[in-house]
Amino acid sequence: xxxxxxxxxxxxxxxxxxxxxxxxxxxxxxxxxxxxxxxxxxxxxxxxxxxxxxxxxxxxxxxxxxxxxxxxxxxxxxxxxxxxxxxxxxxxxxxxxxxxxxxxxxxxxxxxxxxxxxxxxxxxxxxxxxxxxxxxxxxxxxxxxxxxxxxxxxxxxxxxxxxxxxxxxxxxxxxxxxxxxxxxxxxxxxxxxxxxxxxxxxxxxxxxxxxxxxxxxxxxxxxxxxxxxxxxxxxxxxxxxxxxxxxxxxxxxxxxxxxxxxxxxxxxxxxxxxxxxxxxxxxxxxxxxxxxxxxxxxxxxxxxxxxxxxxxxxxxxxxxxxxxxxxxxxxxxxxxxxxxxxxxxxxxxxxxxxxxxxxxxxxxxxxxxxxxxxxxxxxxxxxxxxxxxxxxxxxxxxxxxxxxxxxxxxxxxxxxxxxxxxxxxxxxxxxxxxxxxxxxxxxxxxxxxxxxxxxxxxxxxxxxxxxxxxxxxxxxxxxxxxxxxxxxxxxxxxxxxxxxxxxxxxxxxxxxxxxxxxxxxxxxxxxxxxxxxxxxxxxxxxxxxxxxxxxxxxxxxxxxxxxxxxxxxxxxxxxxxxxxxxxxxxxxxxxxxxxxxxxxxxxxxxxxxxxxxxxxxxxxxxxxxxxxxxxxxxxxxxxxxxxxxxxxxxxxxxxxxxxxxxxxxxxxxxxxxxxxxxxxxxxxxxxxxxxxxxxxxxxxxxxxxxxxxxxxxxxxxxxxxxxxxxxxxxxxxxxxxxxxxxxxxxxxxxxxxxxxxxxxxxxxxxxxxxxxxxxxxx
DNA sequence: TAACAGGCAGTTTTT
DNA sequence: CTGCCTGTTA
Numbered sequence: 001x002x003x004x005x006x007x008x009x010x011x012x013x014x015x016x017x018x019x020x021x022x023x024x025x026x027x028x029x030x031x032x033x034x035x036x037x038x039x040x041x042x043x044x045x046x047x048x049x050x051x052x053x054x055x056x057x058x059x060x061x062x063x064x065x066x067x068x069x070x071x072x073x074x075x076x077x078x079x080x081x082x083x084x085x086x087x088x089x090x091x092x093x094x095x096x097x098x099x100x101x102x103x104x105x106x107x108x109x110x111x112x113x114x115x116x117x118x119x120x121x122x123x124x125x126x127x128x129x130x131x132x133x134x135x136x137x138x139x140x141x142x143x144x145x146x147x148x149x150x151x152x153x154x155x156x157x158x159x160x161x162x163x164x165x166x167x168x169x170x171x172x173x174x175x176x177x178x179x180x181x182x183x184x185x186x187x188x189x190x191x192x193x194x195x196x197x198x199x200x201x202x203x204x205x206x207x208x209x210x211x212x213x214x215x216x217x218x219x220x221x222x223x224x225x226x227x228x229x230x231x232x233x234x235x236x237x238x239x240x241x242x243x244x245x246x247x248x249x250x251x252x253x254x255x256x257x258x259x260x261x262x263x264x265x266x267x268x269x270x271x272x273x274x275x276x277x278x279x280x281x282x283x284x285x286x287x288x289x290x291x292x293x294x295x296x297x298x299x300x301x302x303x304x305x306x307x308x309x310x311x312x313x314x315x316x317x318x319x320x321x322x323x324x325x326x327x328x329x330x331x332x333x334x335x336x337x338x339x340x341x342x343x344x345x346x347x348x349x350x351x352x353x354x355x356x357x358x359x360x361x362x363x364x365x366x367x368x369x370x371x372x373x374x375x376x377x378x379x380x381x382x383x384x385x386x387x388x389x390x391x392x393x394x395x396x397x398x399x400x401x402x403x404x405x406x407x408x409x410x411x412x413x414x415x416x417x418x419x420x421x422x423x424x425x426x427x428x429x430x431x432x433x434x435x436x437x438x439x440x441x442x443x444x445x446x447x448x449x450x451x452x453x454x455x456x457x458x459x460x461x462x463x464x465x466x467x468x469x470x471x472x473x474x475x476x477x478x479x480x481x482x483x484x485x486x487x488x489x490x491x492x493x494x495x496x497x498x499x500x501x502x503x504x505x506x507x508x509x510x511x512x513x514x515x516x517x518x519x520x521x522x523x524x525x526x527x528x529x530x531x532x533x534x535x536x537x538x539x540x541x542x543x544x545x546x547x548x549x550x551x552x553x554x555x556x557x558x559x560x561x562x563x564x565x566x567x568x569x570x571x572x573x574x575x576x577x578x579x580x581x582x583x584x585x586x587x588x589x590x591x592x593x594x595x596x597x598x599x600x601x602x603x604x605x606x607x608x609x610x611x612x613x614x615x616x617x618x619x620x621x622x623x624x625x626x627x628x629x630x631x632x633x634x635x636x637x638x639x640x641x642x643x644x645x646x647x648x649x650x651x652x653x654x655x656x657x658x659x660x661x662x663x664x665x666x667x668x669x670x671x672x673x674x675x676x677x678x679x680x681x682x683x684x685x686x687x688x689x690x691x692x693x694x695x696x697x698x699x700x701x702x703x704x705x706x707x708x709x710x711x712x713x714x715x716x717x718x719x720x721x722x723x724x725x726x727x728x729x730x731x732x733x734x735x736x737x738x739x740x741x742x743x744x745x746x747x748x749x750x751x752x753x754x755x756x757x758x759x760x761x762x763x764x765x766x767x768x769x770x771x772x773x774x775x776x777x778x
Numbered sequence: 779t780a781a782c783a784g785g786c787a788g789t790t791t792t793t
Numbered sequence: 794c795t796g797c798c799t800g801t802t803a
Binding site: 060061062089090091092118119138141143193194196197268269271272385386387388410442445447448449450451452481483484593594595596597598612613614615633636637638639648652674675 | 779780786787788789790791792793
Binding site: 137138673674675676677 | 794795797798
């Protein structure tokens with residue numbers, strides 16, 4: 001009697017499902033049925049007797065985790081999932097482990113009720129630190145400082161270690177900031193995204209008991225998209241598996257049941273610290289591990305696959321693997337050159353509309369369902385390299401009445417009014433959270449100004465109390481004006497009223513999260529503030545803010561309905577249990593902190609999806625349009641310095657192509673308006689690597705709005721030279737602001753600069769990429 | 779203290 | 794073009 005779990009699998013797929021004991025590496029090419037294998041494997045494990053709670057599957061996005069959970073549930077029934085099967089993201093898992101064990105582990109930095117700081121919070125905090133260290137924000141852009149710190153953390157380097165390695169002035173300064181930043185996080189009882197991983201890795205490494213508990217529970221470990229793991233994730237995986245991770249010297253418990261799935265050709269997170277070597281070295285890390293390659297593609301037509309395969313062969317640092325399909329036929333891939341981004345957008349929108357109307361799509365490979373009626377909107381997508389490209393497309397789709405969504409899961413929570421409301425909630429959940437406190441202490445204005453805050457901060461630091469508690473005694477603090485004092489007293493009273501002075505008991509304290517959110521929105525004065533704004537300005541966007549606040553309350557209500565307290569990790573000691581409302585609030589805030597852009601793509605919305613190439617990974621669509629195939633955009637200008645960067649860009653392009661099942665349109669605009677400036681572009685070198693069989697057309701004549709001469713062929717590999725080559729020493733240039741000048745020195749490299757002596761304003765050093773210079777002596 | 783104007787700098791991808 | 798930061802004024 002054939003097992004229905006195995007019946008429709010290919011031989012390699014079947015092998016991967018059946019290999020349950022001992023390490024397993026599955027190299028799964030794009031579209032090779034990876035998710036199917038993973039879910040069947042989990043189902044098979046359960047069928048053959050593994051308790052669901054002993055299985056841990058890790059993904060990178062909530063969406064991937066959700067899908068996996070759903071598919072397992074449909075194979076086994078909801079019951080199995082309910083019996084403790086853990087399918088979650090790395091970051092969620094770490095957050096949960098830390099909530100449960102952080103205090104017991106004596107990590108020092110955080111307690112179980114910590115707040116997760118997102119990029120905006122991190123920026124606010126690092127700015128404070130920079131100010132305190134008297135470093136100017138222009139010389140030390142918070143963004144770059146944070147990315148240096150993040151890189152260190154991803155490499156599991158803490159502040160003391162970083163300081164120890166810092167040799168030059170730059171690193172030494174970063175080390176000082178890193179140290180203070182970490183101290184500030186500790187004071188705020190907060191962890192940034194990277195900390196979630198770093199602290200978990202440290203905890204599992206240092207605490208054999210906790211590690212043992214985890215290993216004891218999760219006997220089967222499965223990790224998806226393994227090619228995108230960074231060092232911290234790699235170490236966590238190794239420690240959970242019970243293997244000897246990263247040379248830390250632990251004895252493997254036995255041969256660990258760790259199964260990793262990935263595709264080196266789809267590694268696109270190198271910039272975030274991911275290292276392909278984690279997957280490439282898996283075999284040597286776990287000697288005797290089984291390796292299974294899934295090469296047959298079940299997703300795309302032959303022409304699409306051929307383009308993808310030809311392109312990716314241009315990568316030199318690569319283990320070749322055949323990508324093939326048994327199906328023949330299919331429409332050719334279309335490459336279209338347009339005059340500019342507006343024509344490009346129009347072309348994409350026309351293309352989508354034509355497919356929707358039913359021209360052509362069903363005539364693909366035999367065996368495909370003939371969709372004479374056209375492609376549904378939800379089966380189409382538009383991909384772009386950078387978010388900024390979405391605007392023109394969006395305008396065009398809206399104008400032509402095509403329904404669409406932009407996959408920007410985080411956008412809602414980034415809005416000013418939402419961040420304000422959430423900041424209040426976060427202060428309730430974690431009174432030490434200074435970033436949130438400072439954000440709303442005077443929002444809406446209640447008379448607390450900079451001077452008042454300054455005095456309060458000094459006092460709090462001196463007396464070693466939390467700022468919120470310092471506010472309670474504002475009357476006794478010297479240097480605070482009466483007006484400020486009044487505002488602070490009101491502020492504290494308000495928070496106390498919401499929390500029952502921290503007890504979450506008493507009259508007027510409900511157990512409902514939605515009620516709490518509603519009270520906060522109203523009683524904080526946010527609602528009134530935005531109402532007033534909407535009335536005076538009468539603008540649409542101000543009215544929208546009020547709607548958004550209501551939507552936030554609804555989202556809290558929704559979360560509350562779905563929340564399962566029993567599924568939460570209890571504290572290590574039951575007597576530490578927080579009031580139910582507080583636990584609910586923290587879980588809610590955590591879920592918000594960990595949403596990703598990709599999470600918001602709901603396949604059932606019946607609309608075209610627009611998203612970045614990064615967000616597209618793991619998805620598939622019947623028809624895909626990829627725009628902006630231009631030098632500087634894809635490959636991105638920031639990523640063509642090294643071969644490694646360039647190859648990652650090529651993989652990104654590969655990922656985009658391989659999302660398409662039946663139709664693929666790739667566009668490149670000859671001119672593009674950048675920051676209000678029309679620029680001529682060079683077609684992406686990748687177009688020249690698509691191989692034969694693509695259908696190329698140049699439609700730029702039809703859309704030409706300006707009389708700029710067209711030169712040259714569609715594309716040829718662009719000369720790989722930086723902008724500095726265009727501005728030799730001595731050349732004359734014009735700058736929109738500084739006027740005429742002469743180049744006196746040039747430095748090539750990442751950010752090529754030139755020293756230019758201007759006739760009127762003297763010598764200036766400019767970054768060529770942004771300087772908007774024009775040669776005037778040619 | 780709050781609101782506003784004007785100058786300036788920065789441009790990727792995200793858990 | 795945008796958003797951020799600074800400085801000015803009521």
